[in-house]
Amino acid sequence: MSLRLYDYELDENGYKVRLALGALGLACETVGVDMVPGAEQTRPPLIDLNPLGTLPILVDGDTVLREAEAILAYLARRYDSAGTWLPQEPVAFGETLMWLAFATRELHAATLARRAALFDLPGDGPALEGRARAAFRVMEDHITLRGFSGLDWFAGTGPTIADLALFPAFALSRDFGIDHEAYPGLRRWSRRVRGLPGFRTMPGIPDYH
Amino acid sequence: MDEPEGWYAVALGADIEPSTSAGTRLFGHELVVWRDAGGAVHVWEDRCPHRGMRLSFGFVRGDHIACLYHGWRYDTAGQCRFIPAHPDLEVSPMIRTRTYPCRERAGLIWVRWGAPAEEAEPAPVAASPLRSLYLEAPAARLAAALGEAGPDGLVRFDLAGSPVLVAVQPLAGEASAAHIVVPDTPEAPEADLGRLAAACVTLRRSIEGAAP
Numbered sequence: 490m491s492l493r494l495y496d497y498e499l500d501e502n503g504y505k506v507r508l509a510l511g512a513l514g515l516a517c518e519t520v521g522v523d524m525v526p527g528a529e530q531t532r533p534p535l536i537d538l539n540p541l542g543t544l545p546i547l548v549d550g551d552t553v554l555r556e557a558e559a560i561l562a563y564l565a566r567r568y569d570s571a572g573t574w575l576p577q578e579p580v581a582f583g584e585t586l587m588w589l590a591f592a593t594r595e596l597h598a599a600t601l602a603r604r605a606a607l608f609d610l611p612g613d614g615p616a617l618e619g620r621a622r623a624a625f626r627v628m629e630d631h632i633t634l635r636g637f638s639g640l641d642w643f644a645g646t647g648p649t650i651a652d653l654a655l656f657p658a659f660a661l662s663r664d665f666g667i668d669h670e671a672y673p674g675l676r677r678w679s680r681r682v683r684g685l686p687g688f689r690t691m692p693g694i695p696d697y698h
Numbered sequence: 699m700d701e702p703e704g705w706y707a708v709a710l711g712a713d714i715e716p717s718t719s720a721g722t723r724l725f726g727h728e729l730v731v732w733r734d735a736g737g738a739v740h741v742w743e744d745r746c747p748h749r750g751m752r753l754s755f756g757f758v759r760g761d762h763i764a765c766l767y768h769g770w771r772y773d774t775a776g777q778c779r780f781i782p783a784h785p786d787l788e789v790s791p792m793i794r795t796r797t798y799p800c801r802e803r804a805g806l807i808w809v810r811w812g813a814p815a816e817e818a819e820p821a822p823v824a825a826s827p828l829r830s831l832y833l834e835a836p837a838a839r840l841a842a843a844l845g846e847a848g849p850d851g852l853v854r855f856d857l858a859g860s861p862v863l864v865a866v867q868p869l870a871g872e873a874s875a876a877h878i879v880v881p882d883t884p885e886a887p888e889a890d891l892g893r894l895a896a897a898c899v900t901l902r903r904s905i906e907g908a909a910p
Contacts (some may be wrong), residue, residue, distance in 0.1 A: 592738075663755070674829070680718065
């Protein structure tokens with residue numbers, strides 16, 4: 490096994506993959522990419538690895554994958570021998586995929602809002618912020634309701650890659666002006682994520698709390 | 699914004715775990731609510747006197763809260779006790795944060811706003827935490843939908859056929875929170891909390907959708 494990750498340290502999608510590598514205890518060579526301001530991922534040689542010109546990109550032998558959520562699913566299926574991070578059990582599996590879709594679609598607004606705020610990239614700040622708040626509210630309602638059934642995580646009964654895919658947008662939301670005031674359930678869930686073995690931080694996420 | 703003095707709930711006690719902090723607002727003023735390792739709660743102005751950083755971004759260690767910027771540490775009286783960049787310095791008593799009287803009652807954390815209270819502390823209420831609802835609606839609209847609070851700050855409300863207690867927190871302008879607890883009674887089954895928590899979502903939709 491020799492994993493290589495093309496990544497930009499401030500990118501929350503790359504951070505999702507770093508969280509999974511940590512959780513699974515996997516060694517990985519990281520290739521730093523100048524995403525801002527260089528947009529190096531949109532030019533050769535990286536554009537030949539991923540024609541979409543996006544990060545992160547994971548290379549594992551002959552396998553080349555893009556899309557953080559797909560990379561999480563691959564890493565879990567391939568290297569999590571206990572099979573808990575991407576559960577086999579049908580309901581937990583369905584729930585995990587449902588929240589992975591949420592992380593790529595609803596939370597994309599949070600990604601764009603953060604890029605607009607941090608990197609001065611174009612984006613309608615207030616509209617994106619409103620969509621991010623709406624998404625966080627859905628998450629808050631979900632995790633709060635599950636708490637009454639004794640369930641601490643987004644899908645299934647234990648932590649899954651859904652939690653890892655959802656965590657960065659919320660944990661980094663202060664970067665684009667959304668405080669954690671209105672999300673007590675997500676605050677407590679974040680604390681559980683931080684307590685997972687192998688948890689890693691990134692700039693904007695202090696390593697204590 | 700008019701700021702009537704009194705006791706205001708700012709969180710469910712259960713949502714501020716030992717050794718954690720959270721930022722909130724009351725009438726637009728930023729507050730940090732934190733619980734020390736021994737379990738005592740504190741409500742302060744959310745501002746480090748050094749560079750104005752929000753203390754709610756910081757971290758709790760033992761009975762101190764520390765600022766994220768430069769690690770200045772404050773004791774439970776709001777007095778700065780330690781400055782990492784000057785470890786041998788005896789910190790001036792002038793370096794302190796603004797603290798507010800606070801207490802826990804009915805499963806909620808309350809802060810005293812305005813002049814210190816003269817009145818006797820109200821009788822304790824045994825209640826289980828339900829949830830805090832954060833609404834895009836002014837506090838007045840919550841009061842109109844829920845009813846007026848009693849002298850102890852709690853609204854007696856019927857939520858989907860069950861009695862609950864609600865404390866309204868005016869956050870700022872168009873934002874407010876409703877902290878909801880269920881009074882403990884022998885006949886109220888624990889499993890009912892999930893049903894009531896779901897009913898909270900319906901309640902939020904109805905209040906936010908109500909005409910201003």
